[in-house]
Each structure stands twice: as C-alpha cells, then as structure tokens.
Amino acid sequence: MASETAQPGFWARVQRASVERLHIRLESLLVLVALSAVMAVLSPYFLSLSNFLNILLATSTIGVLAIAATFVIGSGGLDLSLGSVMGLSGVAGAFVAVNLGWPWPLAICACIIAGGIAGYINGQLVTRAFVPAFIVTLGMLGLARGLALVISQGRAIYGLPAEIVYIGQGRPFGIPMPVILLVLTAIVAHCLLAYTRFGRHTLALGDSEGAARAAGIRVEHHRRIIYTLSGALAGLAGLLFTARVNAGDPTAGINYELTAITAAIIGGTNLFGGRASILGTMIGALIMGVLQNGLTLLAVQSYYQQMAIGAVLILAVFIDQYQVRKESRV
C-alpha cells in the first residue's frame, strides 16, 4: 500500500482511532471488501441484489450465534455448545408447537427458554463446580445434541404453524425476516456491550477477573448471566433456523460454533477476553457469509468450505496475536 510507506504514522493512527472509537479492527473491514471484490470478479451473479439478500439470510443464524460468542469470549469465557443448543432449541420449539399443539407464541418462548436453560446450566457449572468452561460447554455440546435427538426421536419435526414459518420465510418490504431480526438483535447487543455497565463489566471481567472482583463486580453472578444470555441467543438462532427450513431438525447447527467463534474472532474479539465489539462481529459474520456464498457460487464442494472456515479461524487468531505482540513491543 503506497500510503502506508509514505506515511507510516497515518495508517497506525487510523487503526488506533477505529479501535478506540468504533471498537473494530479496520483490517476486518478491508478483508470483507477485498473478499467481496474477488467474488464479484469470479462470479457475475455475486453482485446481484437477490444474492446480497441471500448472503444476509444465510448469515442471520450464524450472526446471532456470533453475538453470543462475542459476549462469552469477551468475558474471558468460551461456549462450544452454541451449535448444539441451537439445534436443541429449534427442536424444543417445534415439539411444543407440533407435538403438544400449543399456540405459536409459546413455541417461540420454548426456543429461547430451552437455550437459556442450557446456558444457565453452563454458567452454574463454570462458576460453582469449577469445571473449566472449555469442558463444561464441550460436555453441553454432547448433552444438548443428544437431548435434541431424544425429543425428536431422531427425526425432523414437520408441520410448523404459519406464524413461525413467517419468522423464517416472511419478507416484509422485501427483506427476509431473519435479517431484520438479526439487525435488531445486533443493535440491542451493541448498545448492551458498548454503552451499558453490564457490557463494560463484561469486558473488564474478561480483561482481568481480579480487577473486576476488586472493583466490587459480582464476578460469578455476572458470568452466569453471560452464559444464560449466550444460551438464549443460541435459542433465538434455533428459532430462526427452524422457521426458515420449516422443520425442527435435531441435526441443525452442527459445527456452527466453529463458524460463530471464527466470526467473533475475525471481528476483533480478543480470544482471551477483554476486547470485543458487536459491530466487528457483524463484519466477521459477513466475511464468513461472503466466503461460504462465494465458494458455493464457484461450485466448490462444501467439504472444502468447512476446511476454509477452520483455516480462517486459525489465521484470524494468528493475526490478532501477532498484532498484540507487535503493540506490546512499542
């Protein structure tokens, strides 16, 4: 980059300003633009409006999960159960609506509550049983998936009420409902993380648990809230997915935690906590969405897409840690 060599200080200043003011790493935005440009050149279909909406629609589930991952990782925790809890929640909602025949608003509640309970259990185990988050949520990954299969007898639950399906397939003003819900969720989550005491305490906790404790923050209580929130968001993602595919699929969301965590990390969330932004995470989620969409348009087998996501995750953490080391040397 010419400007970088001509004015080494300028680029650094812009980077710093974007981190301080907007809490995003500018590089992630550049990656998104560059990736989109490459895809646009390779596939003529990429730049169409309908494909744009497709990307957003495909990003909506992952986006909600990535928001959950942002809170948890920002607080110095980890939630590997996101994808499984999402699958469990979708099945729970479908079970309530179809098998029990309860009204659709209760089915929506069932999704969120099922996710919230799973998250609450994660939080209890992490803060009271002193089992590391990595193990607790890995265990929950298995537990939630198994329970989803038990409830659904291993088969997808079909025949959802039209109101639920509308949440996944409706298009008010031509915009898919999941996209609208993602944007609303992201706005609320952004305000919560960046502008409220809850959000500031979350990051302080991830930064230094000792400092948070000394400041009088109820550390364990706060962690339980964050894990519960994470589970509830996974429940929302389960609702969006179930409504979109019009079925409570017990295998929904397998490996989604991988993509969600990757999106959060690309977006500038510090893997070890203390730094996170919803804005950045949304950019990260879009990068993942564009990557998957582009590879699909280029007719790349989905097996390779999986490999690409894994590689991107490692690369993103590498770049982040490289930057941290570079900054600490200054």
Added chain:
Amino acid sequence: MSLLSLQGIRKSFGAVDVLHGVDLKVDAGEVVGLVGDNGAGKSTLMKTITGIYRADSGSIHFDGKDILPLDPGQRRRLGIEMIYQDLSLAKQQDVAANIFLGREPVKKLFGVIPGFVDKAEMDRQAAKMIERLGAHLPSINRSVGSFSGGQQQTVAIARALTFNPKLVIMDEPTAALAVREVQSVLDLIRRLKSEGIAVILISHRLNDVLSVTDRIVVLRHGRADADLVTANTNMTEVVSRIVGGGDIGAAAAHEQRG
C-alpha cells in the same frame, strides 16, 4: 470511636492458618503502617477488610457498621478503597473505564432509555482526577496496558481516590517506583491524612513507613504482635519485632543501608 475496628480475625486456606485472631484499630485521619515478614499475613488481612476474602471468624466494624456480611462492592461504597500491589487494572480498557469500574455514571439515552454509561462525564472526571494528582498521561483514551508502571500506578491511585474514600489501603505502593515517584506517593499519603482520610500502608521499605505513619503495627505469625507509636520507636525496634528477637543487629543494619 475508631473508624475501622477488627477483632479476633481468623482466616485459613484449607489446612494453612494464615490469621490467628488479629485485632486492629484505625482512626480517621490516621496513617498506620502494617509491616511483617513475607507470609505474615499482611495481604490476606487487608483482603478481609476489603471483602475479597471472607474472615472465618471475628468481627469487622467500619464507621460503626458491622461490615462482615458485605461484599467488596458494598464495602467500597462505604468508603474502603485499596490499591493493590499488582494494581488490579483492566489493562485493555482505558483510563476512565478503570477509574470508574463498577461505579460508572449512567444517563438516559435521548432522555428516554435508561442505563447508558455517561462516557463523556467519565472522561471529564477522570481527566480532572489525573490532573489533581499532578500526573501526566499520554492520552486518557488509551488502554492502560500501554502505560509505564508509574503511570499505571497513577491510574490505580486515581481509582482509589475518586469516590471520596474514608480509608485507603495501600499494598506496597512504592515497591516498583523510581525515587521521585516514591516521594510523590509519600506526599500523597500526607495529603490524605490532612484531609482526614485514614491510610493503611503495607510496605517493606521501613524508611518510608517510619517517615509517614503515626503508628506501626507488626504482624507476625498471623497475629498483631506489636503496636508501636512511630514517634517513640526506631528502625531497630521495628526490625526486631518483625523478626522476633534473635540477631537483630545485623538485620537492622541491613535495613538501614537499604
């Protein structure tokens, strides 16, 4: 009546008894030095005062209130502040975030939605506090991890003083500082005393302790072994109390040199 009064404080960690019934009194505006050998229980005692650790038995009264059942946040609100040896800063957050951590001022967004942190107010007050301490920081919006040790110490001190404390506990505040910075910390302690704020100073630097305190309490084997009036004691006596007799001549001479 004393500002702070501890009686029979006991604390053990598993099989290890750290405190065996400590009594301690501190008056308003009094500077008390707390000295003792490594492992005597100084830091543990202070953390039972701030509420980070809960005492197994004994009583703690502050300002006439029984504070034993209170958590660290509640005790801070009553006016107990501590500057930790490791400073306990959130290094990726900026100056104002650290100073106001746990006590962020809030406002209503557009005058309607409550609960929004008033960042502008935080920055303003943080800048004022840093200036009052006579310190210079590169930028108040930088993460404190990018600051030097002395600058980070300034932030930790500013955090302890911003909310008008009644008691400030300092755990080795001068251990990592340059000579000039040490003097400014000692001056600060004198200033706090003149404003009627009580200070408990933990330090290995006995010269510092002897120069700013009113009283020196020696902690030994988990007990308050001696309570000396600073004006009536000297280095030799303090050292002998810390090591508990024996060949104190050599130890005291060493401290004098140090």
